[in-house]
Amino acid sequence: MIKAVIFDLDDTLYDYKALERAAFECVGGLVLGVSVEQYEEAFMRARQATKDMLGETATSHSRMLYFQKTLEYLDIRPLYLALEMYETYWGFFLDNMLLYPGARELLEALHEKYIRVGVCTDLLAHIQHRKLRRLGMMDDVDCMVTSEEAGVEKPSPGIFQLCLEKLRIPAEEVCFIGDNLERDVKGAMAAGLQAVWFHPERKDCAQEETAQDDIDVVSDYEELYQLLAGRIEGGL
């Protein structure tokens, strides 16, 4: 039986990938005098160079650094535009965020059963706080851990340990929900937590691609609700 649920944030509580693409295209309109292809190519190079330089750290995901470097590659002074690109990106992104269908109902059902809720995410704290506010989750989340705070990213055990310390609940009574098999699911299991793989594209994949021994997988919040109901004293 479980007493707490920890959610990954991006692509687990809402559709990150679709929004990232739309926000990226929205920012492209600000960069004048270069083609869409040049902008995209410079951005991809900039993102990779930032990740190569910073490794597995929260800052390696910083859009500010990606946009600054994109402009440097395009021979445009970063101080003219990087901050505007950053604010346009996050403005569009935050304005268009929506919880996955069924997530609100699950959060309310967990609350009614006094199940504690955490969020554990690989990114910078200030932007993840904004996302949770825009998703209307201030009253739903008991604690958040970001990789910026933990100093390590998933699947390092340290980030999961910090969540457990904040929740003050033993690992075996906590269930982690995440979309990334290696980082979220296997990482949480290695730290002693229960875990569920949230995999919205599962129905489009061949059976063998998602068949993982001893790993629970769901493709939407309805399935997740049913699965968690069976692990909570008295159901949901």
Ligand SMILES: [Mg+2]
């Ligand atoms: Mg994720």
